[in-house]
Amino acid sequence: MRKILKKTLAVCLIGLGLGILLVLLLPITGWLFIIGVTVVCVGLLWLAC
Numbered sequence: 155m156r157k158i159l160k161k162t163l164a165v166c167l168i169g170l171g172l173g174i175l176l177v178l179l180l181p182i183t184g185w186l187f188i189i190g191v192t193v194v195c196v197g198l199l200w201l202a203c
Contacts, residue, residue: 160200167197 171193174186 160203164197164200167200168194169197171195171197 171190174190174193
């Protein structure tokens with residue numbers, strides 16, 4: 155059960171990061187892009203655990 159919750163949270167993080175990145179492709183600003191990439195990376199690392 156805990157593993158399922160962990161994977162769900164990771165997928166949500168990845169989705170949130172991708173959403174941030176897609177929104178930012180309109181106005182390109184550096185720090186928000188970095189936040190989006192970081193959130194996706196954290197989600198992928200969490201999923202890999």
